Amino acid sequence: MSWARELEELRRREALAEQMGGTDKLARQHARGKLDARARLAALVDPGSFREIGKIAGKASYDEDGELAGVLPAPFLFGKAEINGRPVVATADDFTIRGGAADAGISRKMVQAEKMANELRLPLVRMIDGTGGGGSVKTLEQIGATYIPAVPGWGDVVTNLETVPVVALALGPTAGLGAARVVASHYSIMVRGLSQIFAAGPAVVDGLGEGYRGSQDHAQAKEELGGSAIHTRNGVVDDEVESEAEAFARARHFLSFMPEHVGQLARRGACDDPVNRREEALLSLVPREDKQVYSMRRCLDMVADKGTLFEIGRMWGRAAITALARLDGWPVAVLASDPSFLGGSWDAKTSEKVERFVALADRFRLPIVHLVDNPGFMIGREAEMAGTIRYGVQAMNAVYRARVPLASVVLRRAYGIAGSAMSNAERFQYRYCWPSGDWGSLPIAGGVEVAYKSELEAAADPAAELAAIRERLDQVASPFRSAERFNVEDIIDPRDTRPLLCEFAGLAWRRLAGE
Known part of the structure; x- marks a missing residue:
């Protein structure tokens, strides 16, 4: 006697x-320019590698004879897959079922997906399209009571x-x-024009009496309230892309730099870029005029292994560039000043971005390379109102807490x-300086007239005296004076x-491998 009948069911x-x-809901999803959940999983992971877990979970209906009449699947899919040949837990919300909201079995499926990643130490990818929560206010009538909110499995x-x-x-x-669930991640992406993020949508915001009306067009109202133009510039989300395909590619690329879990080291990549490559353009990259800007990204492209630079969070905290890259195939976390924005001064958002990125590098044991052109924290009333010094000190603390080289x-x-905050001064300073180096407790140009006020007031020709003082200080400010005293290593x-x-x-990787 076989079990063929059960297998047929x-x-x-x-x-x-x-x-x-x-069919209708899928057509509506595709008409919005969105892939469905199963197509997304297929596009994200290595071909044929997805093994679904809990596929038949859902809300079943039966006829009067107790026979299965139909099944409304749970609007959440997950399973084991591979990305770049390495195991991951891949998940996807199904917006075609109640807008991705909670339904039969979804709560436990989400919890089990998170637990699988945790207990098996597997990277986790969430493709989010919908609320993923408890449905609408209408659900309360169906339940027959309200409830104190809790999120199962948030631990x-x-x-x-x-x-x-x-x-x-x-992805919606x-x-x-x-x-x-988007925010609770190490790397997050939105698709421009397709994705919106909000604590509550436009209709709920209006209903609470906050006066938000947005556009009469529903899609435009959502975009105005929580589109990628907002959240990739305030730091809620790291990056925006033009298409789902680009989002999948960036997710795969990010994971290529990461270990599978804390305690495992990331993998070295193949490298055919000569280690001893010397770029002539670097010699004239930094202009002699101190107020002129230059492209730090151009510098990074010339220094890192060709084609490996992967910038994260380009649109927010813009005075600092944060990126993953490779040097001789070794993965590293790159932090660099961007003199084209605020002159490279760290404002509150830049400091927040630095803190998060350094913590990411330290957690996953990626050595940090810091390219510095930082005139200090942003100053002025707006900077004070934003609490810049607090965020700045937290960024500095992150650098000092980091244990990676x-x-x-x-x-x-x-x-x-x-x-x-360029590095932890209590440890060995693995540091190099270019001849264009200019440093101190504060910029000399901004403090001369205050420091030499009495001399200037007493001078017969204050302008000539100021010029003479500046000439003397220019000599003192030479980086070679610092090198004489070993205040600069090299x-x-x-x-x-x-x-x-x-x-x-x-x-650095030799040391990490020995830990």
Whole structure:
């Protein structure tokens, strides 16, 4: 006697699950320019690698004879898959079923997905499209009571942030728990024009009497309230892309730099870029005029292994560039000043971005390379109102807490507390400085007239006296004066930056491998 009949029912239930929300709902999803959940999973992971868990879970209906009449699948899919040949837990919300809100079995499925990543130490990818929470107010009438809110399994979400790489892709309107699941990640992406994130949507905001009306067009109202133009510039989400395909590619790329879990080291990549490559353009990159800007991204492209630079969070905290890259194949976390925005001064958002990025690098044991051109914390009333000093000190604290090897290269300015946050001065300073280096407790140009006020007032020709003082101070400010006293470890030819940083990367990973 076989179990063929039961297997036939299993195949029938699996077929019903693959129909998702039904033909009409799928057509509506595709008409919005969105892939369905199953197509997303197929596009994200290595071909043929997805093994679904809990496929037939859902809300079944039966006829008067007790026979299965239909199944409304749970609007959440997950399973084991591979990305770049490495195991992951891949999940996807199904917006075609109640807008991705809670339904039969979804709560436990979400919890089990998080637990699987946690207990098996597997990277987790969340593709979020909908609320993922308890449905609408209408649900309360169906339940027959209200309830004190709680999020089942949120402890596993928190634990995963401490143990495995977590990537979140917002692929549609995400509110409430859906929005929280996006933010609770190490790397997050929105698709421009397709994704929105909010604590509550436009209709709820209006209903609470806050006066938000947005546009009469529903899609435009959602975009105005929580589109990628907002959240990739306030730091809620790291990056925005033009298409779902680009979002999948960036998620895969981010994970290629990561270990599978805390305690495991990331993998070295193949490298055909010569370690001793010396770029002539570096010699004239930094202009002699102190107020002129230059492209730090151009510098990074010339220093890192060709084609490996992966910038994160380009649109927020813009005075600092944060990126993953490779040096001689070794993965590193790159932190760099951007003199084209605020002159490279750290404002509150930049400091917040630095703190998060350094913590990410330290958690997943990626050596840090810091390219410095920092004139200090942003000053002025707006900076004070934003609490810049608090965020700035938290960024500095993150640098001092980090246990991974760190190398800094001072290209130009390093002033004040922000300048001192280039590295942990209590440890060995693996540091190089370019001849264009300019540093101190505060910029000389901004303090001369205050420091020499009495001399200038007493001078017969104050302008000539000021010029003479500036000339003397220019000599004192020479980086070679600092090198004489070993306040600077090494002044280098800028063209040697890549070879020396590749040497650092090799030594850093040698140390990490021995821990």
